[in-house]
Amino acid sequence: MSEEFLVVGGGVSGIACARAIADAGLPVVVRDRGHRLGGRMAVKTVDGRPVDVGASYFTASVPVFQRLVDGWVDVDLARPWTNTFHVGEPGRLVGTRTGPMRYATPLGLRSIVEELAHGLAVAEHDEVGEVEAGPTVDGVEYAGVALAMPGPQALDVLSESLVAEREASGGVWEPCVALVATYDARAWPEVDGVFVNDSAVLTFIADDGRRRGDDAPVLVAHAHPLLSAAHLDDPDALLRPMLDEMSGVLGISAEPRSAFLKRWSLAKPMNPHAEHYFWSDGKVGLCGDGWHGPSRIESAYLSGRALGRAMGGSRPAAA
Numbered sequence: 001m002s003e004e005f006l007v008v009g010g011g012v013s014g015i016a017c018a019r020a021i022a023d024a025g026l027p028v029v030v031r032d033r034g035h036r037l038g039g040r041m042a043v044k045t046v047d048g049r050p051v052d053v054g055a056s057y058f059t060a061s062v063p064v065f066q067r068l069v070d071g072w073v074d075v076d077l078a079r080p081w082t083n084t085f086h087v088g089e090p091g092r093l094v095g096t097r098t099g100p101m102r103y104a105t106p107l108g109l110r111s112i113v114e115e116l117a118h119g120l121a122v123a124e125h126d127e128v129g130e131v132e133a134g135p136t137v138d139g140v141e142y143a144g145v146a147l148a149m150p151g152p153q154a155l156d157v158l159s160e161s162l163v164a165e166r167e168a169s170g171g172v173w174e175p176c177v178a179l180v181a182t183y184d185a186r187a188w189p190e191v192d193g194v195f196v197n198d199s200a201v202l203t204f205i206a207d208d209g210r211r212r213g214d215d216a217p218v219l220v221a222h223a224h225p226l227l228s229a230a231h232l233d234d235p236d237a238l239l240r241p242m243l244d245e246m247s248g249v250l251g252i253s254a255e256p257r258s259a260f261l262k263r264w265s266l267a268k269p270m271n272p273h274a275e276h277y278f279w280s281d282g283k284v285g286l287c288g289d290g291w292h293g294p295s296r297i298e299s300a301y302l303s304g305r306a307l308g309r310a311m312g313g314s315r316p317a318a319a
Contacts (some may be wrong), residue, residue: 011039
């Protein structure tokens with residue numbers, strides 16, 4: 001029997017899971033189909049600077065995660081961004097809303113996933129075919145397998161024979177189309193982020209220059225999930241409506257120097273599981289922001305960490 005564990009998925013939950021297994025002294029490898037780690041904590045380089053095109057920020061409410069965040073802040077990997085966002089509606093800003101401290105990262109959110117992965121065995125651009133009883137993946141046996149991904153993606157790789165695992169992967173996910181727009185100059189009010197209410201087009205706008213701390217004239221906006229779902233096959237059709245709605249909310253008269261869209265077909269679970277993770281008798285686990293709701297980066301990290309600790313305790317550590 002193999003002594004090696006496999007984690008499929010290189011987002012924050014998958015890397016947290018693999019880290020917990022490695023910390024238990026057990027061999028583990030991560031396979032991720034992307035070209036870079038991070039999952040939905042994705043970053044695109046625009047005009048030589050990073051822009052977060054997936055998740056917008058993270059918060060910390062649980063001590064174990066807050067200690068991790070404090071360590072990132074100490075080494076300038078993360079920075080406290082703001083605890084106050086504006087509230088807008090079509091055509092205007094209407095006020096502000098204070099909440100928990102939101103943290104951002106100078107190099108983009110993916111950078112904290114890459115830091116967590118330091119020293120782990122990671123195979124990028126490595127897509128998994130099928131997970132079967134054993135557990136085996138693409139014919140290779142493992143001591144245990146974790147699928148750190150949205151439920152619909154887990155269903156794509158789980159064998160029909162893994163009934164309990166497939167049932168646990170159920171759930172409905174919202175899509176999102178993200179807009180990135182760069183301008184010649186900052187031509188909008190001083191905002192960090194805007195929750196957009198009563199709009200059929202947008203739900204959120206982030207000032208990426210203030211988020212990054214360099215005041216670059218870059219905005220990122222997220223489309224309403226219903227609008228995103230209607231245009232997953234033709235997201236470019238949303239470019240003009242999203243730009244117009246964002247300009248109306250922020251009072252922008254200038255056209256952007258450049259703009260592009262990023263499509264996320266599985267952006268957010270609508271009904272995340274209350275449990276931290278799933279771990280079957282067949283040694284196949286599920287984790288991510290579809291577990292331990294509400295959906296956020298902290299929850300995804302804690303879900304992966306909890307599953308990894310359960311997997312690491314399922315076999316004695318190698319001498």
